[in-house]
Amino acid sequence: MLDYRYQTFLALTEEMNYTATAKRLHITQPAVTQHIQYLQQELGVELIRYENRQLTLTAKGIQLQKDLYLLQREITKVQKQLASTIEHTTLTFGASLTIGEYMMPDFIESYLNQYPTHDISMVTDNTRHLIELLEHGKIDFALVEGEFNQSIFEFQKIAEEPFIAVCSEKCSLWKQDQSINDLFSTTILVREEGSGSRLIFETAIKNKGIHLDSFSKVMTIGSIGAIKRLVGKNVGITFVYQKAVEEELKNGILKKIPLSDFSVIHPFYLIYLKRIQLKEMETIEKFLRLIE
Missing domain, CATH: 1.10.10.10 (Winged helix-like DNA-binding domain superfamily/Winged helix DNA-binding domain)
Structure with a gap:
């Protein structure tokens, strides 16, 4: 204590x-x-x-x-280990919403197949909150899509994913090549502040001299699933990682909007504090070997 x-x-x-x-x-x-x-x-x-x-x-x-x-x-951790009669490993980590929902199920399955006695505890939240949990020692590592302080965290790139614009199949925007400026008259659905995907999008358009307010109407929705359903109902468009809409694109519910002047491929990272115990580092390395 x-x-x-x-x-x-x-x-x-x-x-x-x-x-x-x-x-x-x-x-x-x-x-x-x-x-x-x-x-x-x-x-x-x-x-x-x-x-x-x-x-x-x-x-x-x-x-x-x-x-x-x-x-x-x-x-x-020491108290739990002393109280337990069986020595076991718990993988305690966080994942941003896109990674947690659309990438982690396969990774977790592979991990448990190889280490069936290990326990897993995953927190799914936006990048900002996951960083707070890391700094407070609540999780061992996090898989994020947003920005982080590289002087505080060690990191490994685990994937790269296209960031695309999508609309409903009922919308005509997907039928021809166009500029991002042609989308300004459309309602856009975005994630909440603190979300890695929102930061990626705002940074990308800022580099083109565009502000979020350039769109006629901006709706903030804190759920990827809700955003996809609303876009499918032709309420508006959104920018999202392609991994998050693979099923909807395959089924024709959503369509990729071809943009001549917007091409973003963003990395996903596994991050952890530089001051970390050897045993935790060994667990992280086991996890990394499975997803590389």
């Missing part, structure tokens, strides 16, 4: 409020203050700063928070 004062610090970094932290930990507010003051004096650094009536973490505070999350994760 972490020292109770470090537990108080972690709770405060999540609540960013002394009263809420005290209530959460069932201690008094002065006790929270005393715990933080003790840590700052013991470590000889400022961890929490109060400015403009708002709490903020210092650079040292952010570093300590990340280190404690990782340490807490290792402590939990």
Whole structure:
């Protein structure tokens, strides 16, 4: 177990409020203050700063928070291993929505066929949240399509996938070659902010001097499945990884819109923190060997 004062610090970094932290930990507010003051004096650094009536973490505070999350994760693993009579491996990772839904089932099947005694725990979420989970030590690695800080994470490219425009088979846009500018009068469906695929799309059009607002109507939908169904009903068009619409293209429900001036092929990455335990690295390498 972490020292109770470090537990108080972690709770405060999540609540960013002394009263809420005290209530959460069932201690008094002065006790929270005393715990933080003790840590700052013991470590000889400022961890929490109060400015403009708002709490903020210092650079040292952010570093300590990340280190404690990782340490807490290792402590939990040790406790589980000691409590268990059988030694087993758990593959704990995250995948962005496109990868998780359309690529991972085959990978997981291959992994379990080779390592049938291993457990698997996969979180499916957008890239931004997966990075937070990695930094907090909640998952061992993540498979993402979005951008990430390469100074913090080690990474391996696992695939490259075309990013295409699609419409309903009832729409006439797929019937002839055109420019992306010809699509501005159309409703476009996009994922929520924080999604890797949305960031890829916005970056691609920004490089052409185009903003999302150039389209007559923008609808934000947080589900790939819902977007595909709406596009199939001819509500609008979307830009999506080809892997995510393979079945719909094959069945003719959706059609690829041929664009003369838009061609994007984006890599998918497996990322993990540079500070990682040897045992976890061995598990990641086993997984990588299966998908290479």
